[in-house]
């Protein structure tokens with residue numbers, strides 16, 4: 001990223017360097033939402049900086065005329081805004097987030113991992129081939145909406161498919177208000193096709209399975225190879241995991257793109273609100289079930305099953321919804337809750353064993 005040297009240039013009469021300084025911040029994604037949390041005095045004392053890279057031990061932060069590092073902090077992720085404290089960088093104030101993508105960390109601890117903060121738009125990328133999976137798209141849409149990010153569905157590889165419109169039509173029925181874009185990630189289409197969302201000062205992220213073209217899209221937008229695509233990585237003896245740091249690429253036209261190697265496949269976490277909004281009809285039907293915790297399977301007085309039987313609700317859609325809700329419940333149950341359940345189960349087992357023991361005597 002080029003430093004902003006405008007403050008070293010003579011100011012034009014009537015103008016001030018302040019506007020140029022501000023525009024550098026705006027290029028980094030500074031928006032009224034963040035400015036509202038600060039004051040002119042705050043900013044003079046502790047300038048606003050954005051976290052543009054996350055490494056194991058440090059964070060790279062960039063501001064209007066600052067580009068440096070601060071020690072790693074677990075409560076901060078790429079895309080966050082901080083008020084940089086020169087005297088105690090590690091104590092820099094974290095500004096409230098516009099959006100936050102997070103996931104359950106893989107492994108047994110299943111802690112929450114912060115992935116990317118303050119993204120405006122998430123491109124949910126899928127290809128016009130066997131990768132296309134409606135349930136998975138719905139899952140992504142739920143996660144993204146719950147995170148406070150606006151979803152856009154991108155369908156890549158239309159050039160390799162005899163009937164790409166079929167995929168676009170199917171994706172269009174997931175939710176009427178989510179834009180669906182067919183785009184060849186390898187050609188010169190991406191810039192124009194994504195221009196509505198990749199505006200100066202906005203932050204976007206590509207999410208989706210491996211191989212759908214996320215790196216290719218990022219490269220197409222930046223006009224040069226910034227992300228190693230799979231075709232290249234496969235010929236690279238250093239292997240696939242050469243770039244593990246998460247970062248924010250600042251494109252020449254002022255749009256910021258998250259690059260999240262190995263983190264783009266999200267597990268549902270706290271996506272309840274997103275699922276409810278995507279399946280609003282089923283969600284409101286479920287409120288009319290006799291039992292509040294109805295599983296919509298065999299329970300009597302189930303309004304959801306009644307609607308399926310009446311042909312008002314598609315059974316496959318109900319199945320996808322149930323799966324999403326189940327997965328979300330599992331992922332969102334805190335570790336403590338799960339431990340409590342395990343303990344209760346252990347206790348029940350011990351009670352039964354004791355009873356059996358007594359019966360035998």
Ligand SMILES: Nc1nc2c(ncn2[C@@H]2O[C@H](COP(=O)(O)OP(=O)(O)OP(=O)(O)O)[C@@H](O)[C@H]2O)c(=O)[nH]1
Nearest residue numbers: 156157184185210211212213214215216229230231
């Ligand atoms: N023909 C065609 N090939 C594409 C398109 N998009 C991506 N590819 C190819 O598909 C392969 C995977 O693309 P990548 O951009 O590396 O995919 P990715 O989503 O970044 O993959 P991961 O980094 O593994 O998550 C590469 O060989 C690309 O050249 C497209 O729209 N059309």
Ligand SMILES: [Zn+2]
Nearest residue numbers: 289294296302
């Ligand atoms: Zn029910």
